[in-house]
Amino acid sequence: MRWGRRNPRRYYDREGREQPPATVGSVLDCYKVQACCETCVHCSDIDHTRWPAAYPLPDIALHLLCTGCGAKGDRISVQVSRRDGAFRP
Numbered sequence: 001m002r003w004g005r006r007n008p009r010r011y012y013d014r015e016g017r018e019q020p021p022a023t024v025g026s027v028l029d030c031y032k033v034q035a036c037c038e039t040c041v042h043c044s045d046i047d048h049t050r051w052p053a054a055y056p057l058p059d060i061a062l063h064l065l066c067t068g069c070g071a072k073g074d075r076i077s078v079q080v081s082r083r084d085g086a087f088r089p
């Protein structure tokens with residue numbers, strides 16, 4: 001079991017193994033993506049299609065700056081939710 005430094009933008013299983021993150025391509029069309037600031041709770045829709053399909057979705061936060069308080073990516077989380085009325089095929 002490895003309990004070394006962990007990436008806060010990754011999920012780890014019970015054995016401490018890093019799991020593959022969702023990618024931009026895996027949420028195209030069916031979802032909307034929001035960035036939420038953990039400091040001031042400002043949330044905003046983002047255009048995740050600007051990143052390549054293989055790009056790890058949680059890592060988009062690293063490129064963002066909160067327009068509410070100026071916090072940078074390590075204080076921002078990326079959240080995925082269904083569009084109203086949309087269903088996955």
Ligand SMILES: [Zn+2]
Nearest residue numbers: 037040066069
């Ligand atoms: Zn903020």
